[in-house]
Amino acid sequence: MARCDELARVSATPGAIERVYLSPEHARVNRLAAEWMRGIGMSPRQDAAGNQLGRIEPLGGDRDTPALMLGSHLDTVPDAGRFDGIVGVLMALEVVRLLRVGGEQGASGMQRAHVPLPFALEVVAFSDEEGTRFGKALLGSSAAAGQWNDAWWSLTDADGTTLREAFREFGLDPGRIGEAARRPEELVGYLEAHIEQGPELDERGESLAVVSSIASARRFQVVVEGEARHAGGTPYERRRDALLGASEAALAIERICRGEHHVIGTVGQLEAFPGAVNIVPGEARFSLDLRGEFDGTRDAVWSSISRELDEIMGGRRLRWRAREVHSAPAVFCAPLLQDVVREGILSTLPPGADDPAVIFSRAGHDGMAMSSVAEVGMLFLRNPDGISHHPDEAVSLGDVALGIRALAESVLQLAADRA
Ligand code: GLV
Ligand code: MN
Ligand code: MN
Numbered sequence: 001m002a003r004c005d006e007l008a009r010v011s012a013t014p015g016a017i018e019r020v021y022l023s024p025e026h027a028r029v030n031r032l033a034a035e036w037m038r039g040i041g042m043s044p045r046q047d048a049a050g051n052q053l054g055r056i057e058p059l060g061g062d063r064d065t066p067a068l069m070l071g072s073h074l075d076t077v078p079d080a081g082r083f084d085g086i087v088g089v090l091m092a093l094e095v096v097r098l099l100r101v102g103g104e105q106g107a108s109g110m111q112r113a114h115v116p117l118p119f120a121l122e123v124v125a126f127s128d129e130e131g132t133r134f135g136k137a138l139l140g141s142s143a144a145a146g147q148w149n150d151a152w153w154s155l156t157d158a159d160g161t162t163l164r165e166a167f168r169e170f171g172l173d174p175g176r177i178g179e180a181a182r183r184p185e186e187l188v189g190y191l192e193a194h195i196e197q198g199p200e201l202d203e204r205g206e207s208l209a210v211v212s213s214i215a216s217a218r219r220f221q222v223v224v225e226g227e228a229r230h231a232g233g234t235p236y237e238r239r240r241d242a243l244l245g246a247s248e249a250a251l252a253i254e255r256i257c258r259g260e261h262h263v264i265g266t267v268g269q270l271e272a273f274p275g276a277v278n279i280v281p282g283e284a285r286f287s288l289d290l291r292g293e294f295d296g297t298r299d300a301v302w303s304s305i306s307r308e309l310d311e312i313m314g315g316r317r318l319r320w321r322a323r324e325v326h327s328a329p330a331v332f333c334a335p336l337l338q339d340v341v342r343e344g345i346l347s348t349l350p351p352g353a354d355d356p357a358v359i360f361s362r363a364g365h366d367g368m369a370m371s372s373v374a375e376v377g378m379l380f381l382r383n384p385d386g387i388s389h390h391p392d393e394a395v396s397l398g399d400v401a402l403g404i405r406a407l408a409e410s411v412l413q414l415a416a417d418r419a
Contacts, residue, residue, distance in 0.1 A: 081393020146181030199386030228282025337377025344410030
């Protein structure tokens with residue numbers, strides 16, 4: 001928990017937490033994570049996409065021993081909490097410390113007790129899960145999964161810096177991005193602990209849950225074009241107010257999504273141009289973040305939204321277009337990893353306790369990208385009041401302690417299964 005506080009102090013915004021991809025803050029937290037990895041006997045390295053990794057071999061293992069990857073991400077949204085992603089990376093480090101996979105040098109120089117594992121352990125701190133800087137989420141894990149798309153190099157941040165330029169400024173070589181890619185045979189699986197980012201566990205009064213799947217997501221940037229005119233001189237019937245079209249669109253998106261079980265849409269950014277008090281907005285831009293438990297229902301909702309936007313904009317003599325900036329299919333956690341997470345959680349409960357909750361994640365996670373190269377499993381921690389992507393985001397010390405024990409036990413269960 002002290003390390004969560006320490007990482008929270010590494011921020012681009014004084015008094016708030018903001019740490020985006022390829023920023024000086026990203027470099028600083030990678031250095032801290034590397035130091036902590038070294039402290040528990042792991043060999044740290046930063047990969048070609050700026051993800052920070054640490055690795056520890058099992059006794060008798062070598063660099064070619066397949067690894068179980070544990071971790072999450074260290075980047076944040078603007079004005080973030082201190083646990084989303086972060087606590088999962090730190091829990092992974094604690095699990096490695098608890099298991100002391102490689103043994104430990106005792107005072108006599110002899111290896112002390114260790115847990116024999118049939119795989120290496122890697123801890124990963126992914127560098128861009130949120131997509132805050134370039135709009136495209138999961139850049140770090142997509143590189144690790146070998147899913148990099150060269151079209152992304154021309155994405156720009158709010159200052160017009162391209163992703164390619166940002167790589168160079170950070171000291172990374174865009175030409176070597178392929179070196180971040182992992183091969184399926186190198187990985188036993190990817191296991192991530194994360195706060196729930198919703199209220200289900202809090203409402204149930206439970207600490208931990210098995211994650212069954214991660215919601216599919218699509219993100220769009222929508223532009224509405226009207227005509228800028230004098231705010232005083234233009235009667236209503238002559239206006240083509242782009243902001244009113246966008247506002248009506250945001251309300252329609254809420255109405256459509258409310259009507260569809262397990263699909264949720266959010267307009268999180270809305271801007272009017274030229275943006276003056278005395279000009280009817282000639283252009284408006286807004287973002288749409290759409291999530292669904294299943295790809296098909298999510299896509300059907302997008303079709304309904306598109307039809308509705310045609311109607312709204314047509315009625316107001318506006319034009320609209322949408323650019324898709326992110327798309328990720330729903331990912332189902334591997335049955336074996338769900339089982340070991342369930343066993344891990346059960347090991348923290350009294351004998352005879354009911355099975356832990358199984359919930360689907362409405363939030364996105366690096367496992368979405370990693371699923372193309374490894375089996376994925378996730379453990380959720382209770383998130384009091386379900387508040388996340390907000391400075392009040394919280395997790396209790398007790399739940400984190402249980403989560404670490406459960407995650408360590410999950411690793412042991414997986415080891416037993418593969419032995
Ligand atoms: C990441 O937190 C996301 O789900 O947007
Ligand atoms: Mn997040
Ligand atoms: Mn996250």
